[in-house]
Amino acid sequence: MKVEQIYTGCLAQGAYYIKSANEAVIIDPLRETQPYIEKLEQDGVKLKYIFETHFHADFVSGHIDLAKKTGATIVYGPMAETSYDIYSAKDGEVLEVGDVSFTVLHTPGHTMESSVYLLKDQDGKDYAIFTGDTLFLGDVGRPDLAIKQGSVTEKDLAGYLYDSLRNKIMPLADDVLVYPAHGAGSACGKNLSKDTWGVLGDQKKNNYALREDMTKAEFIEEVTSGLTPPPQYFPKNAMMNKAGYTSFDQVLERGAVPLTPAKFEEIVEHQDALMLDTRTPDEFAQGHIPNSIYIGIRGSFAPWVGALITDINQPIVIIANEGKAEEVVTRLARVGYDNTLGYLEGGLEAWKKAGKEVDHIESISPEEFEQRMNKGKIENILDARKPSEYLAHHVKGAVNFPLDYVNKNMDKLSDQGTYYIHCAGGYRSMIMSSILQARGVRNIVDIKKGFKGLEENGNIPLSVYQCPSDMTQEELDELVAAVS
DSSP: OEEEEEEETTTTEEEEEEEETTEEEEESOOSOOHHHHHHHHHHTOEEEEEEOOSOOSSSOOSHHHHHHHHOOEEEEOTTOOOSSOOEEOOTTOEEEETTEEEEEEEOTTSSTTOEEEEEEOTTSOEEEEEEETTBOSSOBOOTTOSOOOTTOOHHHHHHHHHHHIIIIITTSOTTOEEEESBOTTOTTSSSOOSOSOEEHHHHHHHOGGGOTTOOHHHHHHHHHTTOOOOOTTHHHHHHHHHHOOOOHHHHHHHHSOEEOHHHHHHHHHHHOOEEEEOSOHHHHHHOBOTTOEEOOTTSSHHHHHHHHOOOTTOOEEEEOOTTOHHHHHHHHHHTTOOOEEEEETTHHHHHHHTTOOOBOOEEEOHHHHHHHHHTTOOOEEEEOSOHHHHHHEEETTOEEOOGGGHHHHGGGOOSSSOEEEEOSSSHHHHHHHHHHHHTTOOOEEEETTHHHHHHHHSOSOEEEOOOOTTOOHHHHHHHHHHHO
């Protein structure tokens, strides 16, 4: 038996490859199928099943394409209704793969169809559980992301989750391994561990949601409190996973097409395509195509695309570093942005050689920021971090202006004075700067290295506030407004 976790840091997502004898299973695969097919060919095994733990909201799974290419059966637990062929397993049903078996444990709560797969080894011993978003390390799946089914509320789902954990998960032995679908960085839970796998006994001791003395009412209150609004693309991805999608091969063939500057410009003008610049913050600041939006491939690219580009069908053309265009198209497709129409061949240098206009953003060091502050030249400081980050520690006089909500808060800015923008390390602030500039706010200055650089400078006055861990989102928003 071989169990392999295939972890993707950008999405904080774990897919799983399990083989036994001449058969294999893949659990919660990403959109692109070729890496899995290559793994099957290397091991000389046949893919028997593709297990889906639930309708994922934070990424588009590759289950449909993978099934078509391999002949494997897509398996969901009870209550999963799709527009494509699946095998809907019963609660407690056993599916054999080579010399091992998987028992389907229906665990409604995160979603109604959520299921956990219990792997028993060749001796019939419970070996591991693949928990999807039912159980994370240190947390459980939030109950507000499910595709709406009738009048079921998030509190109803939280109650189901309480029962699922206590009836299906907690009775298992302490030495059973736990393989969740996500780790720290995912928006599918509130406080996920940085570890990507663990042991059930540790979770029984340390995970608040598995406390034996916790009542259902206490659990519901704790799981549903402090939830931030989910990214706007989540329900769209969940529906794609339920209803189906365009083949990834077609998306890649259409999106990884080199474009001359003239053709690039034509597509932007005639198809209202968004110009997405995926290089580094410094490269974008030094020169970029006017009205292009920056979201760097080296950061949390896909989640920020999903959070900020509200139309999932938006036509997109790409500016990328040499050899990175196919990766950009792939990572866009992972979160359902399939309408990529090509990339600028030769990058910005080709654009310049064609005599096209180039824009830039002023980007200064923390030391330069300090000098301007001492001279009284700093007027408006925008902190692009999350409210909780801002409250914990921020520059005195800074206003919290989270990147997550920039689309909603544009009307709060004026064309008077200059806005100095920072985040934690320089990634989010450049995204925000690009958005503001593209929408006509020209008086902006980005601060390199973000709050980390400002803090390390040591001469810039800071304010500290320890945010209570049980504070609700409404209370957090009110406090941030007051402090700002």
